[in-house]
Amino acid sequence: MLPSALEKAVYGVYATTAIHLADKHGVFGFLVDQAAPTAEIADKLGLDGETLDRLLVLLDSFGVIDRNEDGAYLVTPEMAPYLDPRSPRSVGGFLSHVMGSTIGRLPHLDGYLTDGKSAVDAALPAPFEVMYKTPKLTEEFLAAMWELTYDVSRELVPMAGLDQVGHLVDVGGASGPFCVAALEATPGLRATVYELPEVEPYVADTVEKFGLQGRLDFAAGDFHRDEFPATDCVAFGYILSGWTDETGLELLQKAYRACSDGGRVLIMDRLFDDDRRGPLPTAVMNLSMHVEAKGRHRTSAEFIGLLEAAGFVDCEVHRSTQDKQLVIGHKR
Structure with a gap:
């Protein structure tokens, strides 16, 4: 038998696939509300019983779901916030992006190892040309960003000092999850999502859904080529980790120019421990x-x-209970 850590690493690809399929076909949503045996789940959801049973056995073996003494499967209260598709912490959107986009790019690592990233990528489209290539890919990517951002933002907003801010610009802010959390918690704040033009309809949907007319707007731009709108606060959520130090510095310099005197920049991202040995999600x-x-x-x-x-100057680090943390810098 393999050591436990190696066993989970080797077989994890099967578990990821099973979790994605169970979410996609409504299995988790069904089991959050009631325990049921395989045959009942298959009948209610119109799924093939044998295939479903094999997926459920695997998910039970991994501890993702549980099975009671009557043979009925269930989602435990501990897992429900992450498996319930109605929960803001659901992993479903993120896994849809992983299975629909990321997994297809992982084979490039082989070429990276032998020839280097720059040589392999020279023949490939730019990252956001892939993520925003079709409406379906755009929607899946933005859904993943919402799930990774909105819930933890409700922790980060109180740490960000936004009560001292009149206007916030979220650079690469997707469909607006951080802006929504900030506006919900900060009366009088206005916010702008600064994104590629393809994202504008999704921000409009967010404005309508949350009733944020007059408080949340959209500015189209390419943050590599264009300056940012003038503001009191520039936010980067899961942005700087996507680029080299040189590009990151250029973006922060643009943020500095955009900020009013006494303004601030928010970096919200996963952080490595100081020794870079973890945490695992990072x-x-x-x-x-x-x-x-x-x-x-x-x-x-x-x-x-x-x-x-x-x-x-006067940089601060604030940590949430989740994977996304906050680093703040102030303009004199």
Whole structure:
């Protein structure tokens, strides 16, 4: 028998596939509300019983779901926030992006190892040309970003000092999950999502859904080529980890120019521990950034170094109970 850590690593690809399929076909949503045996689940959801049973046995073996003494499967209260498709912490959107986009790029790692990333990527489209290539891919990517961002943002917003801010610009802010969390918690705040033009309809949907007319708007732009709108606060959520230090510094310098005196920049991202041995989700996404983008994940000290090089001072680090953390820099 393999050591436990190696066993889970080797067989994890099967579990990821099973979790994605169970979410896609409504199995988790069904089991959150009631325990049921395979035959009942298959009948209610119109699924093939044998295939479903094999998926459920695997998920039970991994501890993702449970099976009671009557042979009925169920989602435990511990797992429900992450498996219930109605929950803001659901992993479903993220896994849809992984299975629909990331998994197809992982084979490039073989070429990266032998020939280097720059040589292999020269023949490939740019990252966001892939993510925004079709409406379906765009929708899946934005759904994944919402699930990774909105819930943890409700923890990060109180740490960000937004009560001292009149206007916030979220650079690469997707369909607006951080802006929504910030506006919900901060009366009087206005926010702008600064994104590629393809994202505008999704931000419009967010404005309508949350009743944020007059408080949340959209500015189209390419953050590599264009300056940012003038503001009191620039936010980067899961942005700088997608780019090299050189590009990250350029973006932070643009943020410095956009900020009013006394303004601030918010970096919200996964952080490596100081010794770069973890945590595991950061190590996983650090590899993902290698194939999906052009960046890497950093320690808090590395982010502070970039902030100070761009001119920001009095940097702060705030940690949530989840994977996304907050680094703040202030403009004099």
